[in-house]
Amino acid sequence: MAAHEEFFAGIPKIQYVPDAGPGDVMCFKHYNPTEVLMGRTMEDWLRFSVCYWHSFCGTGADPFGFPTLLQRVWNEGTPMEAAKKRLRAAFEFFTKLGVKFYTFHDRDMSPEGATLEESNKNLDEITDLALQLQTQTGVKVLWVTCNLFAHPRYMNGAATNPDCHVLAYAGAQVKKGLDVAKKLGAENFVFWGGREGFHSILNTDVAAELKHMAGFFKMAARYKEKIGLKCQFLIEPKPKEPCRHQYDYDAMSVIGFLKHHGLERDFKLNIEPNHTTLAGHSYEHDIVVASAFGMLGSVDSNTGSPDLGWDTDQFPMDIRNTTLVMKTIVEQGGLQPGGLNFDAKVRRESTDLEDLFIAHIGAMDAFARGLRNAVHIIEDGLITGMVKERYSSFSHGLGQKVEDGSATLEEMEAFIKENGEPKTLYST
Ligand code: XLS
Ligand code: NI
Ligand code: NI
Numbered sequence: 001m002a003a004h005e006e007f008f009a010g011i012p013k014i015q016y017v018p019d020a021g022p023g024d025v026m027c028f029k030h031y032n033p034t035e036v037l038m039g040r041t042m043e044d045w046l047r048f049s050v051c052y053w054h055s056f057c058g059t060g061a062d063p064f065g066f067p068t069l070l071q072r073v074w075n076e077g078t079p080m081e082a083a084k085k086r087l088r089a090a091f092e093f094f095t096k097l098g099v100k101f102y103t104f105h106d107r108d109m110s111p112e113g114a115t116l117e118e119s120n121k122n123l124d125e126i127t128d129l130a131l132q133l134q135t136q137t138g139v140k141v142l143w144v145t146c147n148l149f150a151h152p153r154y155m156n157g158a159a160t161n162p163d164c165h166v167l168a169y170a171g172a173q174v175k176k177g178l179d180v181a182k183k184l185g186a187e188n189f190v191f192w193g194g195r196e197g198f199h200s201i202l203n204t205d206v207a208a209e210l211k212h213m214a215g216f217f218k219m220a221a222r223y224k225e226k227i228g229l230k231c232q233f234l235i236e237p238k239p240k241e242p243c244r245h246q247y248d249y250d251a252m253s254v255i256g257f258l259k260h261h262g263l264e265r266d267f268k269l270n271i272e273p274n275h276t277t278l279a280g281h282s283y284e285h286d287i288v289v290a291s292a293f294g295m296l297g298s299v300d301s302n303t304g305s306p307d308l309g310w311d312t313d314q315f316p317m318d319i320r321n322t323t324l325v326m327k328t329i330v331e332q333g334g335l336q337p338g339g340l341n342f343d344a345k346v347r348r349e350s351t352d353l354e355d356l357f358i359a360h361i362g363a364m365d366a367f368a369r370g371l372r373n374a375v376h377i378i379e380d381g382l383i384t385g386m387v388k389e390r391y392s393s394f395s396h397g398l399g400q401k402v403e404d405g406s407a408t409l410e411e412m413e414a415f416i417k418e419n420g421e422p423k424t425l426y427s428t
Helices: 042-046 052-057 079-097 116-137 164-184 206-227 251-260 273-278 285-292 319-331 354-380 382-390 397-404 409-419
Strands: 048-051 101-105 140-145 188-191 232-235 267-271 296-300 340-342
Touching: 042 319, 042 354, 048 052, 048 079, 048 354, 052 079, 052 101, 079 116, 079 354, 116 164, 140 164, 164 188, 164 206, 188 206, 188 296, 206 232, 206 251, 232 296, 251 267, 251 285, 267 273, 267 285, 273 285, 273 296, 285 296, 285 319, 296 319, 319 354, 340 354, 354 382, 397 409
Parallel strands: 048 101, 048 340, 101 140, 140 188, 188 232, 232 267, 267 296, 296 340
Antiparallel strands: none
16 A cells, blocks of 8 residues: 555554553554454454444544544545545554555445446445455455445335335345446345334334235245355344434344244344444343344444433443453354454544544454453353252253253153252242
8 A cells, every 4th residue: 555645644553562551552462463362263253344334434523522532634635536545544454553444335435426337336446445445455245245224215224115126226235236236246135124024003004014025035045046256244233322212122132033933044133232232132142142142243332321211323442341252252252254343433533634533443352351350250150050050950850851942841840849949939
């Protein structure tokens, strides 16, 4: 990239400096990519990814205030010129930060045109450059997604829109998105049902909408098969915002939906903890639930402020949270082909370019600490041993029959007549 303008001038490649002082924020104090833990490097366990929309397209606007971040140097020129500058800036950032993956929506990487053909042409031109930059740097696409929620045509939903014409537009957009995923070698493809939900049950046919959504996913799975696209499909649950009720409420409702429609082999879940907490669960809840069903595919590693109650997409810095997330990830053998994607944005007050680095570094260090803690917990075996002991009654006799599904209610009755009350109630 030497021939091109430098966007983050004066910022060198971020290094691991474990003994750096507390005021030194432009280095990793915990994330040591090549360090091996439980047979795998930190880099491989964590598979960090930078998201394009917040970090390079975010304006700082909120429902109460105008943009604060428009001064970014890559926002200059026509929309297509800016798109190219932004992409070069992004790859400089990924490389200096030392992150091997990125994620993007079709419409944040390249501008929407007046027609589908024009939008596709823009996307072709910009993804040609993306491919070139990927080859130069070795940075890869963790996942692509289609923005099926921002354009006014999607105000009543995309796959669940009451008008099939809108559903068709979404389908055409996803077809192109899958072609782009193939072109760029994306490892996953995400569906976040931004406006798939409802505000009032009085004008909504829930059964029809859910059926249309399942049909839409089946079309996508068939097209993926047809073009020989190898990536993993992921659905990202979210309980509310923007719709009052979103269909993909949380991990368990999405798993139920997928199983009901026979889609569970085609999809896994992309869990975003800020969505999990909006659903009223604890931070790690949906990561644990998805993993328990073998459905945890990737993580949008961010956090919210539970007292605020919005999807504020903050960078995750809480070591308790990262420890519990990493414990689940290590126990399931890793996240690959998924990763930890920072679907997170700097605050609108954080207008310095440097803040983009500081935010990512802080979150990467928080996950590195979480990984070390998780490995410690797993290796010393104390908690695993306690849990095993807690369920030990299922390892023999009647418990074993319950476990393998061969027990009957008659056997339960005979067992109680012989053994009386469970001992735990009375033992001291
Ligand atoms: C919004 C979602 C979105 C998805 C991708 O709340 O988190 O950013 O990750 O469309
Ligand atoms: Ni997300
Ligand atoms: Ni979100």
